[in-house]
Amino acid sequence: MNIALTELPPEVQASVAETRERVAALHAELTRYELVVWTAGNVSERVPDSDLFVIKPSGVSYDALSAEMMVVCTLDGKKIDDGTPAHLQPSSDTAAHAYVYQHMSDVGGVVHTHSTYATAWAARGEPVPCALTMMADEFGGVIPVGPFALIGDDSIGRGIVETLQESRSPAVLMRNHGPFTIGKDARAAVKAAVMCEEVARTVHISRQLGAPDRIPQADIDRLYDRYQNVYGQRTTQ
Numbered sequence: 535m536n537i538a539l540t541e542l543p544p545e546v547q548a549s550v551a552e553t554r555e556r557v558a559a560l561h562a563e564l565t566r567y568e569l570v571v572w573t574a575g576n577v578s579e580r581v582p583d584s585d586l587f588v589i590k591p592s593g594v595s596y597d598a599l600s601a602e603m604m605v606v607c608t609l610d611g612k613k614i615d616d617g618t619p620a621h622l623q624p625s626s627d628t629a630a631h632a633y634v635y636q637h638m639s640d641v642g643g644v645v646h647t648h649s650t651y652a653t654a655w656a657a658r659g660e661p662v663p664c665a666l667t668m669m670a671d672e673f674g675g676v677i678p679v680g681p682f683a684l685i686g687d688d689s690i691g692r693g694i695v696e697t698l699q700e701s702r703s704p705a706v707l708m709r710n711h712g713p714f715t716i717g718k719d720a721r722a723a724v725k726a727a728v729m730c731e732e733v734a735r736t737v738h739i740s741r742q743l744g745a746p747d748r749i750p751q752a753d754i755d756r757l758y759d760r761y762q763n764v765y766g767q768r769t770t771q
């Protein structure tokens with residue numbers, strides 16, 4: 535029996551609507567920061583206090599996306615009766631996003647892109663070395679590589695979780711595929727995707743001129759602690 539959005543408690547319906555607005559708006563950040571071509575990227579966010587998440591519909595142009603088109607899924611990746619046309623399919627990466635939400639309870643947002651420089655590192659199966667203070671700040675060290683996995687079941691999701699559970703990084707470069715990022719919410723995951731592409735590009739350029747210096751681990755730890763706990767405005771947003 536499929537869950538019907540209209541039969542859920544009013545507060546859940548309201549939370550779904552707010553999540554849809556956020557997820558739809560954040561897809562514009564993927565194009566703004568040139569992290570995607572055509573439709574090759576997706577954003578999702580867990581619906582607070584529910585067993586649901588919202589994700590982009592598959593293959594829909596970013597300039598055609600609206601909040602009402604965002605697909606609502608259960609945590610096992612099944613679309614509910616969410617008011618969108620029955621034929622509107624969720625992202626082809628829905629199983630991967632769902633696996634992350636099922637196995638990483640503190641994750642509220644997931645993003646996938648094929649951004650050029652991060653994907654070039656994924657094509658080599660090489661972690662991005664921590665040679666920049668910006669990397670220590672956001673990633674707490676290297677950006678790790680996850681295993682090669684074919685789309686279609688939970689193997690991509692499993693590779694994401696197995697890799698990120700062993701790292702402080704909110705980004706993983708899935709071998710021969712591209713970056714997936716996580717965050718406490720979708721905005722944090724989009725930020726990680728933006729920063730991942732930025733540092734992948736910078737370190738790539740640096741390597742054209744020689745071997746980038748790796749920051750000592752003790753300094754990485756200090757930088758990471760400052761950025762995660764002191765940087766910015768300490769008000770809840």
Ligand SMILES: O=C(CO)[C@@H](O)[C@@H](O)COP(=O)(O)O
Pocket residue numbers: 573574575576590591592593594624625626627646685
């Ligand atoms: O990487 C892939 C397919 O290999 C997908 O992430 C990409 O094409 C985006 O697909 P969706 O439009 O989200 O279904």
